[in-house]
Amino acid sequence: MSMLSRVADRLYWTSRYLVRSAGTARLLNAYTQFILDIPQGSELGWDGLLKVFDSEQAFDQKYKKVTEHNVLKFLITDLDNPTSLRFSIKAARENVRTTRDVLPEDIWEQVNELYLYAEEMASQSIARKHRFDFLEQIVKRNQQIHGLIESTVSRDHSYTFLKLGRFIEHADIISRVIDVDAATIGEKDEVAISKSSLFWVNLLSSLSANSAYRIEIGPLVDSPEVINFLFKSHSFPRSLFFCMSEIQHILKSLKSSEAAARQVDGMMKILDGFDAEQQSHKQLHDFIDTFQTQINLLHGVINKSWFEFSEQSPVSTGKKDKT
Amino acid sequence: MKKNWQSYRPGSFYDELINENGQPRPVSRRLVNQLQKISDDDMAMRRSAFDIIPRPIPAKEWQTISAGLIQRTRALNCFINDIYNEQKILADGVVPADIVLNSPNYKKQCRGIKPPFGVWAHICGTDLVRNSDGKFYVLEDNLRVPSGVSYMLENREITKRVLPDIFENHNILPVDDYPSKLYTMLASLSPRQRKRPCIVVLTPGIYNSAYFEHAFLAQGMGAQLVEGSDLFVSEDDIVYMRTVDGRERVDVIYRRIDDEFLDPEEFRKDSALGVPGVVRAWKAGNVAIANAPGSGVADDKVVYAFVPDMIRYYLKEEPLVNNVKTYLCMNKEDREYVIANIEKLVVKPANESGGYGLLVGPKATKSQHREFIKLINKEPRNYVAQPTLSLSTAPIYVDGKVEPRHLDLRPFILQARKSWVTPGGLTRVALVKGSLVVNSSQGGGSKDTWIVE
Known part of the structure; x- marks a missing residue:
């Protein structure tokens, strides 16, 4: 049975929102740890987080001052902010609720529980005292849901679109978090370099990437090497390269995927020509901007190929395709 | 509902919803607040859609x-x-x-x-x-x-x-x-x-x-x-x-x-x-x-x-x-009978579903009778009447007791x-004591129906 475009669209967004909520939780945790680690009096503010989410304007419209409380409130509980944790989880749940009939029952239950947990705990988890526990729970519950998807969703279109959403969102998050370094730490003087390495240690651990990094690269955490690792590692499953090659693979199982495949090939080429060692801070930032634009373009192509339906599309026989 | 909550005293046990001063706990404040807004009758209807017997x-x-x-x-x-x-x-x-x-x-x-x-x-x-x-x-x-x-x-x-x-x-x-x-x-x-x-x-x-x-x-x-x-x-x-x-x-x-x-x-x-x-x-x-x-x-x-x-x-x-004997208000003879005997009859609009807009004569007030007579005279085609049936009952579990409630059957x-x-069908049961309205859109419940050999 072919999958309805509407259902595929919702599954894709279910995954994107779930991965986004876990990614945001990881990032907020890493950033908080990082702030705790740096010496007092250093010029490092919470506005860095706003830059990462491209939401300085939206923040300024609602809040007077950039304080830890305001920024975390904005990013954790504020439903007016479409990048907030609570918003992502709510949106994921809405999408699962309307696609329950194509998913194993447990997935709805777990996503609903994640939602209920976030609704109950979010507002009291802005203060540092409860923040870590809360963010950790969000990540763990997401891992549980991911495990269920891997172990119970049939390998048909439902799985395909869940996976597509997952890797696109991963790619988006990886490029965003790397930008934290560029966005917050500034040009590379002595102090900045030591700050930077502190940041990367926290970031790697938040991505559960510490040991993978040490095995592949070595014990020294240094920014160009971390960036190269997170962009180009062929073995670490959260690297940009890995995400893009997974997407390449998924596209092969779908009809009308030529346009999307071309877009991904182009992105792989861009990635291939990149080397963090050769980049100034400004160049790195520009590169990430370019890559994010490419991710948005890819999303547009996916949208057009499978979700926004034109009545001239080819006739399907209704027979199941090989995946 | 409010009254019930004020007199609710769990005694020396830890109550999951209400604290020792009779106030809702933080976790249940919203819940209790909303429950208090529901009337007793409404609550009884919503209580449980499924009866075990x-x-x-x-x-x-x-x-x-x-x-x-x-x-x-x-x-x-x-x-x-x-x-x-x-x-x-x-x-x-x-x-x-x-x-x-x-x-x-x-x-x-x-x-x-x-x-x-x-x-x-x-x-x-x-x-x-x-x-x-x-x-x-x-x-x-x-x-x-x-x-x-x-x-x-x-x-x-x-x-x-x-x-x-x-x-x-x-x-x-x-x-x-x-x-x-x-x-x-x-x-x-x-x-x-x-x-x-x-x-x-x-x-x-x-x-x-x-x-x-x-x-x-x-x-x-x-x-x-x-x-x-x-x-x-x-x-x-x-x-x-x-x-x-x-x-x-x-x-x-x-x-x-x-x-x-x-x-x-x-x-x-x-x-x-x-x-x-x-x-x-x-x-x-x-x-x-x-x-x-x-x-x-x-x-x-x-x-x-x-x-x-x-x-x-x-x-x-x-x-x-x-069929149940049905009086068509569009016929002069039937209409006169319905108007004269309205307190004994159930009057139904011809095209509503879900049990809406009907008059149960024996349970309605004099002014409701008058209102329906007016409606019938205005649009006779739109109304029929039937004798009030004594719907059968079956026991349901309520408050730890077994009590009779009226029911119907939808195969x-x-x-x-x-x-x-379908062998059997859906038995719908009125959860409110004495009520004859079993529709789920009006708070009716249901039972498993057994065709027993």
Whole structure:
């Protein structure tokens, strides 16, 4: 049975929102740890987080001052902010609720529980005292849901679109978090370099990437090497390269995927020509901007190929395709 | 409700909701607040939709009822097919033409259509009640989009889980093959001869109160659950659904949307739920729609009164299940009787469903009687009256006691080339003491129904 475009669209967004909520939780945790680690009096503010989410304007419209409380409130509980944790989880749940009939029952239950947990705990988890526990729970519950998807969703279109959403969102998050370094730490003087390495240690651990990094690269955490690792590692499953090659693979199982495949090939080429060692801070930032634009373009192509339906599309026989 | 909460004292135990000062705990503040806003009666109605004590019916008795329901549904389908084609029954004066042709449920767009097997109402939910004489009577035929079958299936699941020992000691007819019977019936309507025709369940969407049932049946049949926007009709009158593999032709639509909203080209122009052109495709014979548009013409409380005559007229048989004596306010004699005896009768509007807008004479006030007499005089065609039946009761569990409550029974009849009746059906029970209104939209509950051999 072919999958309805509407259902595929919702599954894709279910995954994107779930991965986004876990990614945001990881990032907020890493950033908080990082702030705790740096010496007092250093010029490092919470506005860095706003830059990462491209939401300085939206923040300024609602809040007077950039304080830890305001920024975390904005990013954790504020439903007016479409990048907030609570918003992502709510949106994921809405999408699962309307696609329950194509998913194993447990997935709805777990996503609903994640939602209920976030609704109950979010507002009291802005203060540092409860923040870590809360963010950790969000990540763990997401891992549980991911495990269920891997172990119970049939390998048909439902799985395909869940996976597509997952890797696109991963790619988006990886490029965003790397930008934290560029966005917050500034040009590379002595102090900045030591700050930077502190940041990367926290970031790697938040991505559960510490040991993978040490095995592949070595014990020294240094920014160009971390960036190269997170962009180009062929073995670490959260690297940009890995995400893009997974997407390449998924596209092969779908009809009308030529346009999307071309877009991904182009992105792989861009990635291939990149080397963090050769980049100034400004160049790195520009590169990430370019890559994010490419991710948005890819999303547009996916949208057009499978979700926004034109009545001239080819006739399907209704027979199941090989995946 | 408020009073109850103020007098609620859990004593020395830790209460999960209320603290030692009688105040809600932080975790339950919102919950208790909202509960307090619900009236006692409303609360009683919502309490629990499912009652654990099953309602048994002897298999032997069921055989006759089942045959009677099939007979009735066949006659109703002959009637609908006749009305939209030759109109012999009107010409012969068995049913007055004006009550049929002036009914809002008569859809002139359907004239001249001949659906497969001459069947229009493929899924029928007939409401039965047992009177104090111990006999079953048909209260109404729901031929549009009857719901409740998923509760019948779920209730059986629950009973098997919570009363396995009792269940095992009975010989009870199984109900769980309903989705496959429904699938087979729908597949037989397919205009294309294929091994697995493309069947869709068309739902108004997540906010419809029966959405759960739509999803449940789609899943049970391995069919697509679609919303109107998932379908489109091509220039050459073929229905397609929008899939990730392209457009896929649809053979059969099990629609759970009312006629009025089904197709903005034919019915309500402002409907966003429907599929523009779907009636055009149906008329061209390129898609089957169950139940067929226009089936509601026989689902009218005035037409109901003529069903026994239809059985005699089309099938040359005597009805096996009784109708309730019905007074048609459009007839002068009947109307005078109804007005004179209104305190003894149940007065119903001809075209409402869900138990809305009716008057239960013995339980209504004098001013309500006067109000209904006014309504009847204003629009006599729109009202019928029936004697107040003494609906049978069955025990339900309430507050640790067993108490009697009134109930009815809604079996589901499937019809295409052949007919089939669910063994039993959905028993609906009024949860409010003394109430005769069992509709789930008004807080009725339900029970598992056992056909016991």
